[in-house]
Amino acid sequence: MPDNAHRGQRPGTRKRLAALVGGLVLAMSAGSVAVAQISGHDTDTLVADLTAVAPTVLDVPEDVTAPVEETPEDAGADDAGSTSAVESASDPAGKREKKQAKVEQLLETTVQARSKELGRLAELAEKRAEKQEAAANAPFSVTIGSFNVLGSQHTGPGGTRKNFPPASVRSGGAVNRIAAHGVDIVGTQELQDDQLRAVQSRTGLAAFPGFQWGVAETDNSILYDAKRFEFVSGDRFTIPFMGRPRPQPILRLRDRATGREFYVVNTHPSAHGGRYLVERRQGQAALVSVVNNLKKSGLPVLVTGDMNDREIFYCNVVPQAGMSAPNGGSYSGGCRPPPGPIPVDWVVGSGVSWSNYRRDTTPVTSRISDHFFISAVASFG
Numbered sequence: 001m002p003d004n005a006h007r008g009q010r011p012g013t014r015k016r017l018a019a020l021v022g023g024l025v026l027a028m029s030a031g032s033v034a035v036a037q038i039s040g041h042d043t044d045t046l047v048a049d050l051t052a053v054a055p056t057v058l059d060v061p062e063d064v065t066a067p068v069e070e071t072p073e074d075a076g077a078d079d080a081g082s083t084s085a086v087e088s089a090s091d092p093a094g095k096r097e098k099k100q101a102k103v104e105q106l107l108e109t110t111v112q113a114r115s116k117e118l119g120r121l122a123e124l125a126e127k128r129a130e131k132q133e134a135a136a137n138a139p140f141s142v143t144i145g146s147f148n149v150l151g152s153q154h155t156g157p158g159g160t161r162k163n164f165p166p167a168s169v170r171s172g173g174a175v176n177r178i179a180a181h182g183v184d185i186v187g188t189q190e191l192q193d194d195q196l197r198a199v200q201s202r203t204g205l206a207a208f209p210g211f212q213w214g215v216a217e218t219d220n221s222i223l224y225d226a227k228r229f230e231f232v233s234g235d236r237f238t239i240p241f242m243g244r245p246r247p248q249p250i251l252r253l254r255d256r257a258t259g260r261e262f263y264v265v266n267t268h269p270s271a272h273g274g275r276y277l278v279e280r281r282q283g284q285a286a287l288v289s290v291v292n293n294l295k296k297s298g299l300p301v302l303v304t305g306d307m308n309d310r311e312i313f314y315c316n317v318v319p320q321a322g323m324s325a326p327n328g329g330s331y332s333g334g335c336r337p338p339p340g341p342i343p344v345d346w347v348v349g350s351g352v353s354w355s356n357y358r359r360d361t362t363p364v365t366s367r368i369s370d371h372f373f374i375s376a377v378a379s380f381g
Contacts, residue, residue: 187266187304300351326376
């Protein structure tokens with residue numbers, strides 16, 4: 001007697017279910033991670049369920065022991081009389097085949113249900129992926145500013161800016177300028193710890209590095225609207241500043257509405273001439289290197305800062321880093337800086353288009369700071 005007949009199995013059904021279960025197990029184990037994440041199901045559990053039933057189909061033992069509930073039809077058959085009992089006793093292979101058929105039917109129903117669920121979840125995953133792709137390519141704009149607030153040490157005891165009010169008074173003016181420009185992001189310079197606390201308490205803006213590098217290194221913090229942008233990562237690069245190394249922040253943000261990411265770099269190189277001029281050129285070279293490395297990610301890069309240079313900053317940094325400035329300028333066929341008046345405070349970037357450049361002299365005329373407030377709108381296509 002053939003082995004399959006002895007086991008009471010139907011070879012065609014067994015092979016068909018084996019292929020169906022095996023194929024579905026492979027499909028779910030290889031490609032259902034994203035589906036499971038979307039549906040809230042645990043991928044390992046889904047795969048384990050099918051893996052557990054697969055051996056039943058692939059290798060059913062000779063003595064089928066899987067529990068099968070007795071149906072009314074079975075009961076009627078048992079009550080039919082001694083003849084049925086004798087026939088059943090004389091045909092154990094038939095009884096096994098009947099039980100095996102029910103096992104196969106149960107397996108087939110389970111596999112079909114799992115297959116249908118997987119198809120539905122795959123369709124849902126595809127729709128979500130399409131939505132995310134559309135959002136990732138959606139244009140959006142950011143209003144970004146740069147502001148040297150004039151550090152509180154300059155207007156405190158022993159400071160050199162005696163004609164300016166103390167920072168406790170000036171911080172309110174800085175907050176007003178931030179609101180007036182409607183900036184989403186602003187790179188600050190000389191922002192001391194007391195000024196950072198005052199600005200954050202009145203604006204609710206997040207800051208990087210803020211106090212992460214200690215109270216002595218809040219100067220170059222980048223402030224941003226955390227309701228609109230999600231912090232992705234923060235890094236630093238070092239430049240010489242007035243005779244000592246100073247960390248400069250690199251911030252990676254994600255726009256919550258679109259999921260698109262970009263970098264913001266804020267820097268403040270040395271002022272004056274002599275050895276500080278040498279330091280400033282070193283800082284410019286470091287900035288060019290940082291921007292070019294960040295651009296390798298394919299993400300836009302925005303740069304803010306008190307550069308302590310005007311035309312020279314533009315010609316030494318912007319062309320070499322492949323950036324553009326919202327106040328104009330070009331470098332095709334030679335460097336042509338933006339038209340004057342050019343401040344030492346800059347907003348530049350790569351991978352964006354610019355509009356609404358503003359050079360606000362109010363901070364100087366109102367004795368808020370000895371620098372202008374610069375802002376512009378950067379559009380990500």
